[in-house]
Amino acid sequence: xxxxxxxxxxxxxxxxxxxxxxxxxxxxxxxxxxxxxxxxxxxxxxxxxxxxxxxxxxxxxxxxxxxxxxxxxxxxxxxxxxxxxxxxxxxxxxxxxxxxxxxxxxxxxxxxxxxxxxxxxxxxxxxxxxxxxxxxxxxxxxxxxxxxxxxxxxxxxxxxxxxxxxxxxxxxxxxxxxxxxxxxxxxxxxxxxxxxxxxxxxxxxxxxxxxxxxxxxxxxxxxxxxxxxxxxxxxxxxxxxxxxxxxxxxxxxxxxxxxxxxxxxxxxxxxxxxxxxxxxxxxxxxxxxxxxxxxxxxxxxxxxxxxxxxxxxxxxxxxxxx
Ligand SMILES: [Zn+2]
Ligand SMILES: [Zn+2]
Numbered sequence: 001x002x003x004x005x006x007x008x009x010x011x012x013x014x015x016x017x018x019x020x021x022x023x024x025x026x027x028x029x030x031x032x033x034x035x036x037x038x039x040x041x042x043x044x045x046x047x048x049x050x051x052x053x054x055x056x057x058x059x060x061x062x063x064x065x066x067x068x069x070x071x072x073x074x075x076x077x078x079x080x081x082x083x084x085x086x087x088x089x090x091x092x093x094x095x096x097x098x099x100x101x102x103x104x105x106x107x108x109x110x111x112x113x114x115x116x117x118x119x120x121x122x123x124x125x126x127x128x129x130x131x132x133x134x135x136x137x138x139x140x141x142x143x144x145x146x147x148x149x150x151x152x153x154x155x156x157x158x159x160x161x162x163x164x165x166x167x168x169x170x171x172x173x174x175x176x177x178x179x180x181x182x183x184x185x186x187x188x189x190x191x192x193x194x195x196x197x198x199x200x201x202x203x204x205x206x207x208x209x210x211x212x213x214x215x216x217x218x219x220x221x222x223x224x225x226x227x228x229x230x231x232x233x234x235x236x237x238x239x240x241x242x243x244x245x246x247x248x249x250x251x252x253x254x255x256x257x258x259x260x261x262x263x264x265x266x267x268x269x270x271x272x273x274x275x276x277x278x279x280x281x282x283x284x285x286x287x288x289x290x291x292x293x294x295x296x297x298x299x300x301x302x303x304x305x306x307x308x309x310x311x312x313x314x315x316x317x318x319x320x321x322x
Contacts, residue, residue: 115133127214128212128215129211
């Protein structure tokens with residue numbers, strides 16, 4: 001832990017580093033040379049077997065993270081299974097077959113018969129996802145054990161089909177794919193390095209196998225995946241699939257639920273953001289924040305428009321048809 005702090009500070013990096021027994025998950029930002037120096041240093045470290053671990057880089061604006069945080073966690077990805085006896089998955093023992101971005105590209109090109117299960121949270125899925133994706137509609141990743149039976153009920157064929165789990169950086173899939181295997185899925189793959197690495201390898205592919213934009217967990221919120229501009233057709237293919245929670249207009253603009261204690265990311269278009277002072281994710285959030293919120297919020301209504309959020313689970317845009 002101290003090693004990461006020291007070297008990070010020396011190189012002037014910002015970001016987030018999580019360390020657990022099962023591995024490490026680091027997202028850092030800095031000038032190119034510093035990031036490269038950090039990567040080389042990690043690869044050389046004897047305490048971690050990271051020589052082969054995929055490490056992704058992408059250009060940023062230097063403002064993704066305010067500072068460097070290093071934390072030690074029990075599990076890197078809180079699947080919430082450690083407490084339930086017999087339900088935890090050790091990705092070192094049980095995990096899906098790693099599929100390289102090139103291999104996934106070939107699957108799409110050859111019209112391979114497979115289904116993508118998107119292991120990100122529902123709000124991430126809404127602004128963009130791979131073709132043929134199923135959205136388990138998770139609010140948190142730890143909901144997986146809860147939503148999986150419903151998912152299988154809705155798509156009974158998936159337990160026998162070729163299934164690929166995907167997530168932003170590939171970390172969640174280590175556990176998620178193992179969990180599917182534990183639950184009786186027969187043919188499970190996971191996307192190596194996640195969507196991020198796929199976009200790095202094949203920039204400008206938006207509109208073909210990936211629809212919309214990629215949600216990111218840093219201050220950029222979404223990452224334009226239409227490439228570096230070298231392929232003009234990529235811009236043409238670019239399609240916005242996110243829907244404004246209020247008016248249903250296509251948008252990729254994320255806002256926060258106006259209830260401070262919730263603050264969940266919701267899609268709200270520019271017009272609605274201008275026209276409504278507060279937008280909540282659910283009527284429940286609206287109710288509680290109008291009761292307990294700041295005075296300004298309680299008094300809103302005089303000359304201001306308040307919009308009820310749709311019930312979270314009833315909002316449109318969830319779960320594409322197979
Ligand atoms: Zn709107
Ligand atoms: Zn809310």
